[in-house]
Amino acid sequence: MSLDERAPTAARTVSPPQPARRQSPGPSTALVVIAPLALAVALGLWGIRRKNTMWGDESVTYQVARRDLSQIWLTAQQVDLVHALYYAVMHEIFGLFGAGLLTLRLPSVLAMASAAAGVGLLGSRLAGPRAGLLAGLVFPLLPQVQKYAQEGRSYAMVCALVTWATYALVAAVPHRARRRWAVYGSTMLLACLLHEFAVLALLAHGVTLVLSRVPRPVLRAWSAAAAGVVAGLLPLAIRSAGQSEQVSWIGGPVRLRYFLVAAVVGMVCALAPLGVRGPVRLSVLAVPILVLPGLLLLIVSPLKPLFVDRYVLFSNIGIALLLGAWWDYFHRLRRCSRSAWIAAVAALAALVPTSMSLRTPQSRSNDATAIGATVRREGRPGDGLLYLSGRHRVLTAANPEDTRFLTDLALARDPAASNTLGGVELPAPDIAARMLEFDRIVAVRAAGTFSATDPREAAKAGTLRRHFREYGTTRVNGARITVYVRHHAFGTPAGAAARVGCVL
Known part of the structure; x- marks a missing residue:
């Protein structure tokens, strides 16, 4: 048989080329936003009444927010100036929906749900959709987040604003458009006016940009936005300094253990190669906002004790991003994905008793x-x-x-x-x-x-x-x-x- 006669037979035995195996697409942007938001709302509504009890600080909100705006302003001149804007916001909400326990706490639930969605988008932008989805789902599960999502105080709103300001920062770095920096600066200023210690997140953002070695025009744009935030906050800071007796009850760090555990876990997670997208890396963003605000309050504590866990509630943005990206990293390592899922299930099981106790009257310092x-x-x-x-x-x-x-x-x-x-x-x-x-x-x-x-x-x-x-x-x-x-x-x-x- 000639070579030409054998050719067709040989051709029939050759398999057609197989197409390259495509990776399964990650979760959609809608899922990255909606799933964390829905989980945060569900956890926020679970046991929101705490057996119809109210703790002391919430009682202050309930009383002051029911006064006229002029009375709120006059009260703030004597005490609690740092919360004046929050009381004014709650006054308007009470006027629309009535003053009750649910009305008092629902704004915090919705604010924390907004923060969870923002964390998901941040993680997606910095490390991919799966990491973003995981970070967004981790955030509302954190015990500190669950606690303050159900309190009629300003901390959940501050956390939400810092989250979206951080997202605006990441979005502004590659584009350098003035409009984006204006959005960043105005969001950060609003967070600071709701609670002055939100300015610590501004410092963490600056450290992130320096460590990221962004171009000088970006640093100048951030510096201009930061200067605007500080200028807008300065009158409030000066006036409220005369009311320092309001924090005289702080004898030392309050609930420091949670911050220390989160900081250590976050630093360990940051050792893995987590997300390399864009000019700002996830670890370089997450670690400063997790560690720096609390660390600064601890540094000044020998002179003036100021560390209270809720004052730096927004640091949970950092630990959620790191845990979500770390989980995604181990999922991509096929040999370790099973271990990662087992660890996740164990962590969720361990959170159940804490989550239940947070919804009891005894979970607060007073009733x-x-x-x-x-x-x-x-x-x-x-x-x-x-x-x-x-x-x-x-x-x-x-x-x-x-x-x-x-x-x-x-x-x-x-x-x-x-x-x-x-x-x-x-x-x-x-x-x-x-x-x-x-x-x-x-x-x-x-x-x-x-x-x-x-x-x-x-x-x-x-x-x-x-x-x-x-x-x-x-x-x-x-x-x-x-x-x-x-x-x-x-x-x-x-x-x-x-x-x-x-x-x-």
Whole structure:
């Protein structure tokens, strides 16, 4: 057989070329946004009422936001100026939807959901769609994020604004358009006006750009935007510096362990090659925003203790990005993907007890609802009411019915009329004189609030010690409610009846 005769047969035995195997497409942009947002909303709505309880700081929001805007402004001149914008925002929300527990907390839920979507887009831009989706899903699962997504305070809104400002920064670097830098600067300024410590994220952004070795025009554009943020924040910072007693309760770092664990885990994740897209690498963005804000607060702590975990809530952006990208990296290493999934399932299982405990009243440092209810239960119509110290009058002010039939012995002007949080109290001698007009006094004492140098507080404590005896104490989350009875009352029939009533 000739070579020509064999050719067709040989041709029939050759397999046709196979097309190159294409990688499966990553998740769509819509999924990267919607899935984290939906998860954050679901977790935020889960147990949002916390058994219809409210803690002290939320009680302040609830009270102040219901005042007129002019009253909010006058109050901010004396106390809580750093939260003035937030109170104004909540005032408008209460006006639209009514003042209630859900209205108080839903804005935080929605803000954290927006932050989760922003984290997803950030991760997608820096390390690919799968990394972005994973980072966005990790973010709302973080215990600190779950906690503050259900609080009527400004921290979730600040976190959302910092997230989107960070996204605007990453988007502005390659394009250098002034409009993009204006969006970045205005978003950062709004975050800082909601809470001054958001400016620490601005510093983290600067470190990211320096480490990324971006061109000088980009650094100049960021510097101009940063200068605008600082200039806009400076008047608020100067005025609020005179209200530094508002953070005098911070005796040392508050809930430092979470920050330290997150920082260590994030640094370990950053050792892997996580995302190389664009002029800004994921690790170079995530590590500074995770570590730097908290580290700066810790550095100044020996001079002025300022570290509180919620003040740097936005640092969770960094740990979510690092964990999401790290998970995606191990998923791409086929031999390790199974281990990565097992680790993820174990982590989720470990989060369940924490997630459940965060939705209980005991998860907060105090329970204003329980404090007010205890005062109402222990007091009798006509009893005297005393706060040790007076600035904790806010702990029972959310529900006026709790103290309606009691006489506030130290109060000269109520909080709303005096544009304060705790009201204006009488001089020390007048407080002592009023106390002696009552045979029974219900005293509210919050842990660690007594000041021996305040003459009013000294008068309260001294009068109780000399003329009254403790007849029963109820401890609730964040306070002690004590009933005091005059010494002479025990020698009279009325005193005997009071004693029997207290025992019952």
